Amino acid sequence: MNISNTQFLIGGLVIAILIGGLAVFLASGDPDGLESTALYVQGEKTLTGPSPEDGDPEAVGVSDGFAYTAPLPDYSMGEEGGKIGEIFAVFAGILIVFGLAFIASRLIAVKTK
Amino acid sequence: MHIPDAFLPLWQSAIYWIVALVLIALALKWAKNELSEDKIPLVAVLSAGIFAIQAFNLPVAMGTSGHLVGGALAAIVLGSPYAAVFILTLVLIIQGIIFGDGGLTTMGVNILNMGVIGGFVGFYEYKTLSGAGLNRYASAGIVAWLACVIAAIAASLEMAIAGTFPLVPGLIAMGTYHVAIGVIEGIITAAAIYFIATARPDLLAENVTTEAAA
Structure with missing residues (x-):
């Protein structure tokens, strides 16, 4: 074909x-693998357990020097x-x-x- | 695996961007010298398909989901790791600027993890496995899985250097989740290559090489 x-x-x-x-x-x-890891290292999630509904993976962030709002977030x-x-x-x-x-x-x- | 802006200090993002720009320049050089006009439909379809499938997160249990990255796929189909850098850069630019998926300062590191690591691991490991006589689809699936896991390990090292994730817990979690997510990468990569091999076998890089050698 x-x-x-x-x-x-x-x-x-x-x-x-x-x-x-x-x-x-x-x-x-x-959340994806990276976000799940961010929740895990914050103690919001166990390694293999469910993810919290209102978890904030980005709370682990180390930089607030740049913020951008995309048109279609x-x-x-x-x-x-x-x-x-x-x-x-x-x-x-x-x-x-x-x-x-x-x-x-x-x-x-x-x-x- | 799209790293957001907040996960890296600006100076570290800048270093990754500089390395990424060198690789992008090499990818443009590849396209200028190696990408023939008859491959344009393949590049356009692969780019659109990789973008679409990256929006499709599939559950992998453990409260986690994942999607195809596509670096290994692009490299195997087009026969060069730079094809992956070229296509993933286009996809990541649109994802970052229009959809806020992956940061702008961190676009450089995302291009390195998904395009460069995906492309180079995918291309060279595929050559090794298929050269050793392993079936085309099995080779593609295994190397795509490996590319996903190695990119995840790279990302956890970058996060550890940045101080975003502690080293060992970061490696354990990123590794665990991407060993599972890589299965998606492997299956879809093998399936996509099967579809292209069925619809247009002449477009697959390895078939072109075989014909040229014959």
């Missing part, structure tokens, strides 16, 4: 969008954006990364012909 470049591009993008859409509804809300449009906002954020991210990677590699890649 060999497919053309265009089919590969569109097929790949569709798969990415499906994964992103599923992620909005199915992704685990548990945590892949959402804020509390009021709900699931629709999250879907918009993830889809926008996928399209931006896809476009950026396409344009960047187009500008840099070796011209074959």
Whole structure:
């Protein structure tokens, strides 16, 4: 089953969008490995036990020299954006990364012909 | 494994950024000399796919979740560790600037952990294992798991130097969680390579090399 470049591009993008859409509804809300470690070293969590609902992994931070508020924090449009906002954020991210990677590699890649 | 701004003192972030910029320059040089135009769809699809799947946290028990990082995947598919640096840098720039996932001052260290370590461990260990005759998908899965665990160990050392995590508890927890998260990395990496090998075998770097040698 060999497919053309265009089919590969569109097929790949569709798969990415499906994964992103599923992620909005199915992704685990548990902290990731780094955040869990931050909770563990603060004594808020045992090594293999559950994570606290309201734990703050970043409380372990050592630097407050720089703060930045992203336009779509945590892949959402804020509390009021709900699931629709999250879907918009993830889809926008996928399209931006896809476009950026396409344009960047187009500008840099070796011209074959 | 995205390190936020608060986890590193600024001067340490700056050092990691300088090292990362050197690697990014080498990745751009790789793209200019080695990345042919017919690979552009693959780079775009891998970047979008890695971004999407990084948003999909899967539970690994122990109150913890994790997702694919994708450095080993990019390096194996495109046949160079610099491909991972190139793609993960693009993904991390968008994640940091637009979504606040990973800091901006700490973007350098995140590029090193996920792009550089992921890419170099993935690429060279894959060459070793598949060169030793191990099946392509088994090799890819094992090296992706290893890349995840080594990146986690690197992150815990960085956190210990910063004074964010104490050394031993940090290593134990990061190691434990990423031994589990690495299984996700391994399975998805092997599956993604299988899909590409089925849809477009000509796009896989090792197939190109084999054809050229034949």
